[in-house]
Amino acid sequence: MTSPQPPRRPSGQPRVPENYDPADFVPFAVTVDLAVFTVRESRLHVLLVERGEEPYLGHWALPGGFVRPRESAGQAARRELAEETGLSPDTVAGLRPEQLRTYSDPDRDPRMRVVSVAYTALVPDLPEPRGGGDAAQARWTPYDELGRLAFDHGRILADGRRRIGAKLEYTCLATAFCPPEFTLGELQQVYETVWGVVLDRPNFRRKVLTSPGFVEPVEGPPRRTGGRGKPAALYRAGAATALHPPLLRPEGRTTP
Amino acid sequence: MTSPQPPRRPSGQPRVPENYDPADFVPFAVTVDLAVFTVRESRLHVLLVERGEEPYLGHWALPGGFVRPRESAGQAARRELAEETGLSPDTVAGLRPEQLRTYSDPDRDPRMRVVSVAYTALVPDLPEPRGGGDAAQARWTPYDELGRLAFDHGRILADGRRRIGAKLEYTCLATAFCPPEFTLGELQQVYETVWGVVLDRPNFRRKVLTSPGFVEPVEGPPRRTGGRGKPAALYRAGAATALHPPLLRPEGRTTP
DNA sequence: CCAATAGTGTCTCTTAGACAATATGGA
DNA sequence: TCCATATTGTCTAAGAGACACTATTGG
Numbered sequence: 120m121t122s123p124q125p126p127r128r129p130s131g132q133p134r135v136p137e138n139y140d141p142a143d144f145v146p147f148a149v150t151v152d153l154a155v156f157t158v159r160e161s162r163l164h165v166l167l168v169e170r171g172e173e174p175y176l177g178h179w180a181l182p183g184g185f186v187r188p189r190e191s192a193g194q195a196a197r198r199e200l201a202e203e204t205g206l207s208p209d210t211v212a213g214l215r216p217e218q219l220r221t222y223s224d225p226d227r228d229p230r231m232r233v234v235s236v237a238y239t240a241l242v243p244d245l246p247e248p249r250g251g252g253d254a255a256q257a258r259w260t261p262y263d264e265l266g267r268l269a270f271d272h273g274r275i276l277a278d279g280r281r282r283i284g285a286k287l288e289y290t291c292l293a294t295a296f297c298p299p300e301f302t303l304g305e306l307q308q309v310y311e312t313v314w315g316v317v318l319d320r321p322n323f324r325r326k327v328l329t330s331p332g333f334v335e336p337v338e339g340p341p342r343r344t345g346g347r348g349k350p351a352a353l354y355r356a357g358a359a360t361a362l363h364p365p366l367l368r369p370e371g372r373t374t375p
Numbered sequence: 376m377t378s379p380q381p382p383r384r385p386s387g388q389p390r391v392p393e394n395y396d397p398a399d400f401v402p403f404a405v406t407v408d409l410a411v412f413t414v415r416e417s418r419l420h421v422l423l424v425e426r427g428e429e430p431y432l433g434h435w436a437l438p439g440g441f442v443r444p445r446e447s448a449g450q451a452a453r454r455e456l457a458e459e460t461g462l463s464p465d466t467v468a469g470l471r472p473e474q475l476r477t478y479s480d481p482d483r484d485p486r487m488r489v490v491s492v493a494y495t496a497l498v499p500d501l502p503e504p505r506g507g508g509d510a511a512q513a514r515w516t517p518y519d520e521l522g523r524l525a526f527d528h529g530r531i532l533a534d535g536r537r538r539i540g541a542k543l544e545y546t547c548l549a550t551a552f553c554p555p556e557f558t559l560g561e562l563q564q565v566y567e568t569v570w571g572v573v574l575d576r577p578n579f580r581r582k583v584l585t586s587p588g589f590v591e592p593v594e595g596p597p598r599r600t601g602g603r604g605k606p607a608a609l610y611r612a613g614a615a616t617a618l619h620p621p622l623l624r625p626e627g628r629t630t631p
Numbered sequence: 632c633c634a635a636t637a638g639t640g641t642c643t644c645t646t647a648g649a650c651a652a653t654a655t656g657g658a
Numbered sequence: 659t660c661c662a663t664a665t666t667g668t669c670t671a672a673g674a675g676a677c678a679c680t681a682t683t684g685g
Contacts, residue, residue, distance in 0.1 A: 145444045146402030149479070149490050188401045188488070192479040221477040221492050223405070223448040232444070234405050234490065236477050304637075322675065324638075329673090348636025349682040364673075367620060560664075578648060580665075585646090604663025605655040620646075 148233045151195045152183035152272065153203065154219060154279035155240045156262075158296050158312050163262040165276055166203060166248065174229055175269035181276070182257065183235070192236040193218065200240055203257055205248060214295065216240040219279050227271050239279045241295040284313050289365035291333050294356035300337050302351035303327060314368045326366055332359025404489045407451045408439035408528065409459065410475060410535035411496045412518075414552050414568050419518040421532055422459060422504065430485050431525035437532070438513065439491070448492040449474065456496055459513055461504060470551065472496040475535050483527050495535045497551040540569050545621035547589050550612035556593050558607035559583060570624045582622055588615025 155166035167179040182203040186195040193216070201211045219237040227233065248257040262280065265273065286292045287310055294301070296309040307323045310316075327333050334354040342350035411422035423435040438459040442451040449472070457467045475493040483489065504513040518536065521529065542548045543566055550557070552565040563579045566572075583589050590610040598606035 147405045147442075147490075149403045149405070186403075186479065186490075189481050191481060192477060192490070218476050220474050221448060223442065223492065225445050225447060234403075234442075234448070234492075236479065236490075302637085319675070319677085320637080321639075321677080326674080347634075347684045349638080351637055364623060365621070367674090369675090558664090575648070575650085576663090577650080577665075577667085582647080603657045603661075605657095605665080607664060623647090625648090 145232060148231060149186045149192070150183055150233060150235045151186060151192050151199060152181040152222075152235050152237045152275055153196060153200055153216065153240060154181060154237060154276050155200065155204070155242060156279070156283060156296075156313075157242045157244055157259065158309050159244050159259060159261075161308055161312055163280070163312050164259040165262055165265070166257060167260050167268070168203070168257040170269055178269040179260070179266065180269035181237075181272045186236075193238075196236075196238040196240075200238075203248060204242065204245060206242075206245070214240050214242060219275070219282055222271055222275065224271065235275075237275045237279070239282060241283060241292060243296060243298045280313075284368070287313055288367055289362050291330075291356065291359050291362060294334065297356075300353045300355050302343065302353060303334075304351055306334070306354075310366075310368075316369050318369075330359070330362055330366075332357040333362065401488060404487060405442045405448070406439055406489060406491045407442060407448050407455060408437040408478075408491050408493045408531055409452060409456055409472065409496060410437060410493060410532050411456065411460070411498060412535070412539060412552075412569075413498050413500055413515065414565050415500050415515060415517075417564055417568055419536070419568050420515040421518055421521070422513060423516050423524070424459070424513040426525055434525040435516065435522065436525035437493075437528045442492075449494075452492075452494040452496075456494075459504060460498065460501060462498075462501070470496050470498060475531070475538060478527055478531065480527065493531045493535070495539060497539060497548060499552060499554045536569070540624070543569055544623055545618050547586075547612065547615050547618060550590065553612075556609045556611050558599065558609060559590075560607055562590070562610075566622075566624075572625055574625075586615070586618055586622075588613040589618065 153166070157164050157166075166182060168182050170176055170178050170180050182199055184195065184199050186192050190198070196216045196218075197208070197211050200206070200214070200216055201208050204211070206214075216238040217240070219239045221234060221236045223234045225232060227235070247259065262276070265276065267273065268276070283292070293306055293309045293313075296313075297305055303324055304320075306327065307318055307320065310323070311318055333356075335357045337353040337355055342352060409422070413420050413422075422438060424438050426432055426434050426436050438455055440451065440455050442448050446454070452472045452474075453464070453467050456462070456470070456472055457464050460467070462470075472494040473496070475495045477490060477492045479490045481488060483491070501515075503515065518532070521532065523529065524532070539548070549562055549565045549569075552569075553561055559580050560576075562583065563574055563576065566579070567574055589612075591613045593609040593611055598608060
């Protein structure tokens with residue numbers, strides 16, 4: 120259904136004779152909220168902004184904003200992501216923010232009826248978002264150091280984390296957390312950080328390299344070192360998007 | 376973000392100096408749309424209603440309706456599902472309609488700005504929805520005989536079908552398509568119908584029976600026949616919700 | 632030489648795919 | 659009896675977990 124005129128009452132007969140009540144058609148505000156994840160120093164981080172107004176003045180919240188009159192929620196999400204991260208719209212388009220779910224509890228905003236469409240985005244380690252001489256500031260926060268967030272944003276983040284953990288299993292999404300060229304060790308770090316587990320390096324390597332299109336070696340013999348071990352070969356993301364068979368996390372836990 | 380007052384502009388400096396424009400805050404109508412699937416006679420069916428008004432008068436559309444002032448989208452979905460299928464609210468609650476995604480294209484409704492939160496629900500083969508002496512009628516339609524649907528409902532159904540196909544792989548959801556007691560042949564039919572493939576019976580059986588909590592045998596020696604072969608043992612849904620390891624569809628295709 | 636990280640090889644166990652063979656009902 | 663479906667069993671191949679071992683760098 121879609122029509123805002125008298126709501127259809129389509130099917131048969133024994134329907135409660137509740138016809139159109141104008142009070143049913145309340146205006147909603149629609150926003151997007153962004154759960155932006157990255158991996159920094161082997162820890163999962165999320166992008167938060169500090170609220171500059173009531174309610175929740177001074178609390179941390181997800182970046183986001185209103186859906187404008189002529190844009191879709193997805194367009195709003197990409198626009199906000201570019202604004203918050205300072206990345207170019209082109210780069211942001213490549214990140215393909217993905218719709219997570221919509222939050223519509225009637226009391227989620229104390230002031231009025233606000234429905235929010237939440238998106239997840241995975242980014243490689245980025246520079247700190249613009250140093251804020253502004254009213255409100257934005258920054259990366261370790262996922263496990265989150266305090267109480269504004270509105271239902273804590274729940275949105277939890278849902279987002281569960282989603283990306285699941286998607287690592289059966290998609291090639293993990294490369295989105297990495298720079299354009301990366302080592303298999305870095306890729307493994309992504310899995311270990313998001314899942315909160317330790318993986319066997321040889322087995323991880325075998326799985327990644329035998330999954331067609333997951334990664335492809337960077338031609339030039341260039342190599343790079345992370346510290347003081349043997350330099351690692353570099354790879355970049357391949358053309359595949361799905362992983363078949365999937366790379367299941369140990370114990371098959373669905374991380375609560 | 377969530378606040379409908381002046382949208383926050385949280386992060387740093389070089390921000391386009393476009394401040395709050397009251398025109399940005401347009402009122403939206405919010406609806407829910409239901410993609411209700413069932414398996415009938417080895418074919419996937421969806422529940423459709425005929426529109427009784429413009430636009431798309433006489434076209435088929437998904438059941439759905441407005442989100443009311445004091446309910447969440449999920450509550451609205453359960454309410455509409457009960458109304459459309461004639462099932463009791465208790466039964467509907469057990470079906471756990473699941474949020475699919477939100478559709479927000481600015482032009483998806485020609486009249487005004489409507490954002491719709493779509494839900495999927497899987498039901499066993501049900502009686503035809505109330506014979507309609509009413510204005511509009513509702514009925515089960517084979518998925519592959521869909522004509523052009525109202526609004527973007529064709530796309531919603533396609534998304535819903537892809538989602539349930541994927542969920543069959545790693546959840547025990549398939550039992551939702553079956554009556555309380557069912558045979559393994561019926562369960563296999565669900566997979567074959569939704570995926571559009573043919574599965575090897577002995578292998579399917581082994582997989583289902585060795586997945587702890589997927590199904591449990593019905594105690595009483597009661598058996599039942601589907602036609603003229605050997606009667607099959609009956610099972611009911613087990614306690615598990617996830618399948619580990621998953622039951623991957625052949626060729627690992629993600630059915631486009 | 633040692634520490635640290637990258638990479639190779641191997642063995643085993645689980646699981647899935649293919650498919651033969653048997654069981655049990657109705658026409 | 660034949661036919662259709664259910665059920666059991668076997669063989670094989672792919673993939674994952676465990677883990678020993680080698681390679682290459684910096685100190």
